[in-house]
Amino acid sequence: MTETLNPAQLQAVHHLHGPCLVLAGAGSGKTRVIVHKIGKLLQTGLEPRQIAAITFTNKAAAEMRDRAKALVGARAARELVVSTFHSLGVRILRADGTRIGLKENFSILDSDDVLGVLRDAGGTTDAKLARGWQWAISLWKNQGLNAAQAAAVAHDELEQTAARVMQRYEERLNAYQAVDFDDLIGLPLKLLTRDDEARAKWQAAFGHVLVDEYQDTNAVQYELLKVLVGSHTPFTTVGDDDQSIYGWRGATIDNLKRLPQDYPRLKVIPLEQNYRSTGAILRAANHVIAKNPKLFEKKLWSEFGEGEPVQVSECDGEEHEAERAVARIQAQRARGGAVKFSDFAILYRANHQARVFEQKLRAAQIPYKVSGGQSFFDRTEIKDLCAWLRLLVNNDDDPAFLRAVTTPKRGIGTTTLAALSEYSGQWKTSLFEALFSPGLAAVLKPKALQGLHDFGREVNDLEHRARQTTGADDARALLLGWLKAIGYEQHLHDNEESEKLATARWSNVLDFVDWIARRCGGELTQEGGTFETERQSVLQVAQTISVIISLAERGDEQDVVTLSTLHAAKGLEWPHVVLAGVNEGLLPFKSQDDEMTPERLEEERRLMYVGITRARTTLAVSTLRRRKRGRETVAGVPSRFIAEMRLSEGVTKEDPRERLRLLRERLAAKPPAPVGQDA
DNA sequence: AGCTTTCAACTTTTT
DNA sequence: GTTGAAAGCT
Numbered sequence: 093m094t095e096t097l098n099p100a101q102l103q104a105v106h107h108l109h110g111p112c113l114v115l116a117g118a119g120s121g122k123t124r125v126i127v128h129k130i131g132k133l134l135q136t137g138l139e140p141r142q143i144a145a146i147t148f149t150n151k152a153a154a155e156m157r158d159r160a161k162a163l164v165g166a167r168a169a170r171e172l173v174v175s176t177f178h179s180l181g182v183r184i185l186r187a188d189g190t191r192i193g194l195k196e197n198f199s200i201l202d203s204d205d206v207l208g209v210l211r212d213a214g215g216t217t218d219a220k221l222a223r224g225w226q227w228a229i230s231l232w233k234n235q236g237l238n239a240a241q242a243a244a245v246a247h248d249e250l251e252q253t254a255a256r257v258m259q260r261y262e263e264r265l266n267a268y269q270a271v272d273f274d275d276l277i278g279l280p281l282k283l284l285t286r287d288d289e290a291r292a293k294w295q296a297a298f299g300h301v302l303v304d305e306y307q308d309t310n311a312v313q314y315e316l317l318k319v320l321v322g323s324h325t326p327f328t329t330v331g332d333d334d335q336s337i338y339g340w341r342g343a344t345i346d347n348l349k350r351l352p353q354d355y356p357r358l359k360v361i362p363l364e365q366n367y368r369s370t371g372a373i374l375r376a377a378n379h380v381i382a383k384n385p386k387l388f389e390k391k392l393w394s395e396f397g398e399g400e401p402v403q404v405s406e407c408d409g410e411e412h413e414a415e416r417a418v419a420r421i422q423a424q425r426a427r428g429g430a431v432k433f434s435d436f437a438i439l440y441r442a443n444h445q446a447r448v449f450e451q452k453l454r455a456a457q458i459p460y461k462v463s464g465g466q467s468f469f470d471r472t473e474i475k476d477l478c479a480w481l482r483l484l485v486n487n488d489d490d491p492a493f494l495r496a497v498t499t500p501k502r503g504i505g506t507t508t509l510a511a512l513s514e515y516s517g518q519w520k521t522s523l524f525e526a527l528f529s530p531g532l533a534a535v536l537k538p539k540a541l542q543g544l545h546d547f548g549r550e551v552n553d554l555e556h557r558a559r560q561t562t563g564a565d566d567a568r569a570l571l572l573g574w575l576k577a578i579g580y581e582q583h584l585h586d587n588e589e590s591e592k593l594a595t596a597r598w599s600n601v602l603d604f605v606d607w608i609a610r611r612c613g614g615e616l617t618q619e620g621g622t623f624e625t626e627r628q629s630v631l632q633v634a635q636t637i638s639v640i641i642s643l644a645e646r647g648d649e650q651d652v653v654t655l656s657t658l659h660a661a662k663g664l665e666w667p668h669v670v671l672a673g674v675n676e677g678l679l680p681f682k683s684q685d686d687e688m689t690p691e692r693l694e695e696e697r698r699l700m701y702v703g704i705t706r707a708r709t710t711l712a713v714s715t716l717r718r719r720k721r722g723r724e725t726v727a728g729v730p731s732r733f734i735a736e737m738r739l740s741e742g743v744t745k746e747d748p749r750e751r752l753r754l755l756r757e758r759l760a761a762k763p764p765a766p767v768g769q770d771a
Numbered sequence: 772a773g774c775t776t777t778c779a780a781c782t783t784t785t786t
Numbered sequence: 787g788t789t790g791a792a793a794g795c796t
Contacts, residue, residue, distance in 0.1 A: 149785060178786045202786085220790080273786045308785095340783065442782050447787070659783045681782055699783085721780085 097121075097128060104328070104361045105129045108136060108300070111321075111355040113348075114330040117392045118377070118705035119368030119665065122330050126302055127159045129328060130172065133300050134164055140171035142299035146317075147176055148308055152663075156304065173298070177313055181276035184283065188290045192283045195269040204596075206272050213260040214253075228254040229261065233274035234310040234342030236281075238262070277312045284319045295322040306331030310342035318354065333387045335702050337659060339695050348387055366392045366705075368665055370399025373711050376737040377704040383736055384694050392705075402704075402739055403712045409725070410445075410673075413714050414452035417670045420712060421458060421653060424668060433459060437654040437666040439703050441679045445672060446655045453653060463656035473584065473597040474604055480574075481634040484555045488522035497547055500583035504547065508540040524548065550577075558630035567612035567630050571605045608633050658703045669707035674700075674715045676729040700733040713737075 097105060101121060104114045105128045116122030126145065133143055145160075147153045153174050161169035175183070182200070190196060201209065203226070210222045210229075228251055232242040239259035246252045265271060271279060284291045301321050303309070306329035309317070321327045329351065336345050352358050366374055374392050407413035417438055425431045438449050446462050453460045479495035486492075497504055515535055516526035526532060527548045533541060554574055561570045575581065580601065584594040611633045654666065658679075673679065680696030682688055704711060716728035 176786070181786095200786090276786070337783075338785090341785080444781065444787085657783065678782095683782075684780095695783095 097124070098365055100361055100363050100365070101125050101128070104363070105132050107328075107359050107361070108133065109326050111326060111351075111358045112328045113306075113351055113358055113360045114328060115360065115362040115388055115390055116330050116332050117362070117364055117366060117390055118332065118335060118702070119366040120363035120392070121367055122304075122332075122363065123156065123159060125363070126156065126304060126328070126330055127163050129302065130160055131163050134168060138299040140164075140168045141173060142297070143302070144173040144175070144180070144298045144300070145302045145304065146180060147174070147304045150176055150179075152176075152304060153179075177309075177316070178273060178276045181280045181316075184280040184294060185271070185276070188283060188287070188293075189279070191287050191290055192279065194271070194279070197269075199268070199270045200276070201265075201270050201272045203273070205270075209264055209268075210257060210261055213264055214257040224250065225254045225257050229258045230272075230274055231342055232258065233272075233278060234312055236278070236312045236315065274312070277310075277316055281312060281316045281319060284316070291319065291322070294320060295325060298325055301325060301327040303327070303329045304331075307333055307336035307345060307348060308338050308343045309347050311344055311347070314347045314350065334381050334384070334390070334698055335662060337662065337695060337699050337702060339691070345387065360388065362388065362390045364390055364392055366394040368708055369394060369705060370396050370709055372399050372401050373704060373707050373709075376402050376711070376739060377701055379738045380697060380704065380733055380736045381701045384697055400710050402737065403710075404734055404739065405712060405714045406717050406730070407714050409716060409718050410448045410720060411452070413672060413716060414448040416714065417449065417672065417712075418452045418456045418458065420670065421668075422456065424710070431667075433651045433653045435667040436670070437656060437661065437664075437668070437706065438670045438672055439656055439658050439661050439706065440672045441658060441681055441699070443657060445678075449655055449672070453655075458653055459651065460653040460655055463654055463660050473601050476580070477575075477601065477604060478637060480551075480554075480578075482638045483524070483551055484558055484631060485635050485638045487524040487551070487555075490516075490523045493523045496551070497544075500579055500586075502543060502547065504540065504543050508536060508544065511535050511540075512544065524551070555631065558634065561630045562612055562628060564609045564612055567633075568605060568609040570630060571608060575601070575605070608637070611636075658699050661706050662702050665706050665708055667708045668710045669703070669712070671700075671703045671711070671713045673719075674713050674731040674734055675719060676731055678719075679731050679733065697733065697736075700731075700736075704737070 098121075101124065104112065104125050108129075114122065114125060116125065130143055130145065134140065145153075145156055147156060153176055157169055157172065157174045160172060160174070173180070185194060185198070186196075189198060206226055207219065207222055210225050211217060211219070214222060214225060216222060229242070232245075232255075237245065239255060239262055242258055243252065243255035246255045265275070284294060298320070301317065303317060308331070317327070317329075331348065333345050333348050336343060339345075352360065369377070371394060374394055378391055405413075405416055407416055421433070421436050424436075425433075440446065440449075450460065450462065476495065476499045479492045479499070482489045482492035483496045494509065497509070512523055512526055512532070515529070515532055516523050519526065519529070519531075521529070527544050532544075536544075557570055561567055581598050584597050584601075587594075608630065612628050612630055654664075656664075671679075676682070679700060680688065680693055713734060715730040715734060718725050719728040720726075
């Protein structure tokens with residue numbers, strides 16, 4: 093089981109009985125360590141439910157459980173406590189929350205709810221102001237401050253107000269018996285601190301606690317972990333101070349500093365061997381991060397060869413930059429034969445930078461996905477409606493047929509559909525085509541047949557009307573009438589757990605309808621601005637949508653280029669990476685009204701480091717000579733981080749022995765051409 | 772007063 | 787290329 097691990101990894105896995113900090117450099121196999129350690133702990137006799145593995149996101153938790161399943165089997169993996177900090181908090185509060193005066197069925201407010209309460213508590217309708225308070229209050233709560241303490245640290249007038257609002261906000265939550273996301277950490281901490289019995293119980297519950305992405309923990313999470321493990325439970329924290337990029341939402345690397353102080357027996361194990369990137373890429377990464385003050389010494393190395401040099405390209409503007417990135421992708425593919433689109437990622441500091449790249453990729457017919465914010469078209473309610481639209485456009489779209497015929501439920505179930513599907517398979521027709529076939533009567537009950545026919549007629553009728561309807565108002569009326577006819581709003585309310593969620597989904601639907609209607613009215617928003625075009629029929633618009641959908645669907649988990657912010661790219665890797673917009677002001681980011689503190693700059697530098705270390709084999713860094721700001725074009729200054737990579741100081745200048753090694757490596761990789769032939 | 776139009780500015784994101 | 791805020795218009 094452990095033969096695939098290197099010595100440092102092994103050491104981390106085998107350190108079972110005391111506190112352990114694994115400093116996992118980028119690409120050093122940290123998840124493998126965690127999963128193997130879980131396996132080891134099981135071997136030593138711990139029950140699966142005694143092992144807690146804590147992550148930050150549900151996605152990471154699911155992934156971790158998945159990886160564990162492969163190693164320890166489905167049964168054990170199911171019982172492991174793999175959860176986010178927040179869901180662990182919920183678990184604790186649901187079990188013992190009554191001990192700190194929480195009602196059994198307390199409700200959890202999402203950030204929209206919170207905004208509502210804040211507007212109320214602060215007596216304003218100004219959403220922006222309320223959001224400012226929300227932000228400040230959340231940060232304070234993440235630092236473990238209450239309203240009174242917050243008032244003491246509040247700097248300006250604005251923060252003073254926020255602190256006052258916080259006081260009232262907390263009172264309201266109490267009255268409502270509601271908690272916000274931050275309370276899901278704070279209240280369990282309060283419970284375990286104050287209640288000896290509860291503390292004893294939860295400390296006994298776990299025989300080992302593992303924390304992933306430890307550098308992202310905030311002060312309250314630190315305390316919660318501390319009280320949860322008490323003085324006896326061994327724990328393993330895994331993290332990388334150099335990849336701490338969430339300071340702006342309360343994460344603090346103080347938690348890394350404090351660990352050795354609070355746990356003198358702490359075993360610190362650096363994982364420095366990188367299994368991801370070439371030497372050239374790692375060297376650039378090491379140079380950049382060396383500019384930051386170090387908490388722990390750590391230097392990545394790898395057994396991979398030097399590889400291709402990191403390229404810096406100076407571009408003449410955003411468009412030019414995007415074109416060059418596209419050209420790079422095309423060139424690499426032309427050259428490499430089997431290089432997939434999914435081998436490429438374009439990373440940037442801020443979301444809005446994606447736009448130009450999307451434009452150029454589309455123009456070049458390259459499929460892509462924008463990671464992070466899930467596409468509007470990914471939401472279930474939109475997918476439902478799109479299924480109908482697709483069916484109108486193309487009656488033979490079987491997946492769309494299946495979705496449309498069952499949403500909302502119309503008394504056509506699996507039996508009927510199975511029969512229909514078999515029939516259509518037999519006669520090699522689409523489901524829709526089969527529906528009106530006379531032979532179908534032989535295999536279906538009259539009632540089921542009737543239902544299918546009704547559905548078919550509805551689709552035909554709608555298609556007919558959609559073909560003839562143009563103009564925004566008529567289109568809107570048609571779509572709303574149709575939604576009413578199929579009872580979609582009701583369907584949402586019947587199927588959604590909370591009324592609120594159903595309402596939110598319905599409002600998405602209305603947005604979607606509005607969007608279609610505007611297009612029907614001849615309004616077209618596209619690159620280059622809003623155009624007046626000819627009025628289109630609903631069906632024509634549906635056709636365009638179908639195309640977009642199929643593009644998006646192809647992009648789902650298939651062979652597509654990734655566009656992502658640096659933050660959202662953490663933990664991921666690609667063979668070929670382009671870091672875009674590496675300019676002063678953008679990366680490091682600087683907004684006009686705040687000054688750049690050293691801490692801020694260091695976090696920006698870590699962001700650059702995260703970006704560089706996403707790349708496996710090639711890395712291109714592009715910087716803008718001129719860039720757009722608002723309407724005008726201003727001169728672009730290359731980011732200081734480019735110089736910090738010290739690319740010109742290749743291996744040769746640093747260490748003559750390296751040069752020799754490199755030469756040997758090249759010779760080994762590329763045998764000299766036989767005499768008489770062209771190389 | 773309420774609506775429309777124009778102008779400007781533009782982080783990062785999870786629970 | 788969107789969104790929000792301010793100014794101007796009905």
